[in-house]
Amino acid sequence: xxxxxFDIAAERLEESSDMDRLAARGTLRLAxxxxxxxxxxxxxxxxxxxxxxxxxxxxxxxxxxxxxASCKTAMxxxxxxxxxxxxxxSNSPDEIFKRLGGS
Amino acid sequence: MEQSAYLISIAAGIxxxxxxxxLLRLSGRTGERPELLLGIYFALTGQxxxxxxxxxxxxIEALSPLVNNGIEWIYVVGVVPYLFFxxxxxxPGSAWATAVVIGCTLCLFAGAAVSxxxxxxxxxxxxxxxxxxxxxxxxxxxWMCGEGALSNAAARxxxxxGLCDPIVANRYLLFACFGFCQTAACASELSWAYENSxxxxxxxxxEGLLGVTEIASVAILWLAFFPPLVYRRWIDxxxxxxxxxxxxx
Numbered sequence: 116x117x118x119x120x121f122d123i124a125a126e127r128l129e130e131s132s133d134m135d136r137l138a139a140r141g142t143l144r145l146a147x148x149x150x151x152x153x154x155x156x157x158x159x160x161x162x163x164x165x166x167x168x169x170x171x172x173x174x175x176x177x178x179x180x181x182x183x184a185s186c187k188t189a190m191x192x193x194x195x196x197x198x199x200x201x202x203x204x205s206n207s208p209d210e211i212f213k214r215l216g217g218s
Numbered sequence: 219m220e221q222s223a224y225l226i227s228i229a230a231g232i233x234x235x236x237x238x239x240x241l242l243r244l245s246g247r248t249g250e251r252p253e254l255l256l257g258i259y260f261a262l263t264g265q266x267x268x269x270x271x272x273x274x275x276x277x278i279e280a281l282s283p284l285v286n287n288g289i290e291w292i293y294v295v296g297v298v299p300y301l302f303f304x305x306x307x308x309x310p311g312s313a314w315a316t317a318v319v320i321g322c323t324l325c326l327f328a329g330a331a332v333s334x335x336x337x338x339x340x341x342x343x344x345x346x347x348x349x350x351x352x353x354x355x356x357x358x359x360x361w362m363c364g365e366g367a368l369s370n371a372a373a374r375x376x377x378x379x380g381l382c383d384p385i386v387a388n389r390y391l392l393f394a395c396f397g398f399c400q401t402a403a404c405a406s407e408l409s410w411a412y413e414n415s416x417x418x419x420x421x422x423x424x425e426g427l428l429g430v431t432e433i434a435s436v437a438i439l440w441l442a443f444f445p446p447l448v449y450r451r452w453i454d455x456x457x458x459x460x461x462x463x464x465x466x467x
Contacts, residue, residue, distance in 0.1 A: 151375025151382075161381055168379045208369060209382055211252045211307050212389045214244060216445055 121154045123197045124162055124189070128170075131189040132179045146173050156207060159194060166190040223429050224275040230432045231267025234260045237443050255303035262296025287334040294330040297355045298323050304358060308365040318361065325354030341407065343415040352408065359400035366394025377457055384457035385450055392442040396435055403431040 121143070129139035146169045147154055152161055166186045174182035238261030245254035269289045273281055281289075301319045309315035329351025341348060370390035376382035406427035413424065441449060 149375065150379055151372035153372070164379055164381050206310070208307050208390075209373070209376075209386050211250075212393075213383060213386050214248060214250070214253060215241070215256070216385065216389055216442060217244070 120157045120159075120162070120193075120197050124157075124193050127189045127192040127196065128185075131192065132174055132182075132185045134177070134179065138177070142170075142173050142177060146170050149173075158207065159197065162193060163190055166193075221275060223425055224271045226429050226432050227267050227271040228275060230436050231264045231271070233436045233439070234264030234267060236264075237439055238262075238264055240443065252303055252307050255299040255306065259296050259300040259303065262292050262299075266293040266296060283338050286338050287330075290330055290333065290338075293355075294326045294351070297326055297358060300362075301358050304361055304365060308369065318357065322354045322357050325350050325357075327354075329354060341411045341414055343408075343411050345411075348411065352404065352411075356401065356404040359397050359404055361397070363394050363397030363401055366390050366392075366397055370394060378461055384453050385445065387457075388453045389442050392438050396438045396442070399431045399435040399438065403428055403435070406431065 125136070125140045125143050128134070128143055129136055132139065134142065144154060146165050147157070149169050150161070150165050152165065166189060170186045170189075171182045174185055179185055238257050238259070241253045241257030241260060245251075245257055266289060269292065301322050305312070305315045305319050329347045329349075332347040333345075333351070336347065343349065367390075370387060373382045373387035373390050377384050377387050406424045409427075410424040
């Protein structure tokens with residue numbers, strides 16, 4: 116399911132930024148790596164943070180005009196397309212290790 | 219072994235039993251599998267520690283081979299849910315992780331079965347049953363150490379952008395340290411096996427290493443499962459000062 120979420124996010128990024136498919140997927144992978152996230156276990160809140168805090172700088176570095184607006188458009192499209200594909204939060208490693216300490 | 223070494227192992231076993239009980243209660247409340255698997259591991263490992271060391275501490279001579287084998291099987295069965303826990307937490311759906319789980323389980327069961335049928339194994343490099351079983355319970359310790367370290371590195375990045383609680387990132391590191399201590403304990407057991415196979419007895423170095431790793435393991439798990447308020451505050455404060463200095467830079 117999270118694989119599908121990555122694909123959806125890459126497609127929406129491609130549409131909103133005028134990057135080609137390869138560049139959009141590569142940029143998304145780099146942003147996820149900078150955020151310490153696994154492309155196979157993504158959640159919508161994680162992607163939202165990436166598109167707010169990391170992706171604008173990544174797009175600016177690649178010469179995308181109005182990077183912030185592109186990110187906002189892409190994230191809106193991702194949320195509409197992927198709301199049913201989100202990985203159950205209780206299965207993420209962070210949630211598991213949070214529960215283990217009772218916090 | 220010295221009486222103090224038996225005492226340390228039994229104390230560690232009691233701590234594992236408490237941790238296991240707490241995790242099993244947690245799984246009862248949440249209905250989630252990871253805490254159930256880890257709870258079973260600690261509950262069975264704790265039982266093994268107590269049952270394996272108590273007769274020596276109490277000065278009971280030799281237990282019957284049937285009882286000894288039964289005690290050994292408790293440990294062997296206990297490691298299997300630990301393997302499944304690591305897989306389900308870090309590598310769900312991964313083919314190589316499934317292969318590691320199957321391989322280690324086969325090693326554990328083959329080693330225990332051969333030793334049961336041949337009247338029990340000796341901790342010696344000359345005993346294939348011991349060596350096969352040793353691989354089966356050492357690999358998960360190394361695996362936990364590696365996954366914990368990798369997850370900690372990634373979680374520290376997430377902490378900076380507010381996607382991960384600092385205490386959770388630290389818990390990955392604690393589990394990596396636990397895996398490292400358990401690996402060191404397994405290594406000390408191997409040095410003990412080397413000494414036995416060379417015709418000598420366990421030296422104070424391998425016994426000492428075993429004792430230190432047990433104490434360190436319990437201390438680490440205490441911080442992971444029962445983090446005191448002062449420790450939580452220290453972790454939060456450190457994360458806050460790191461993100462402040464990162465923003466300034």
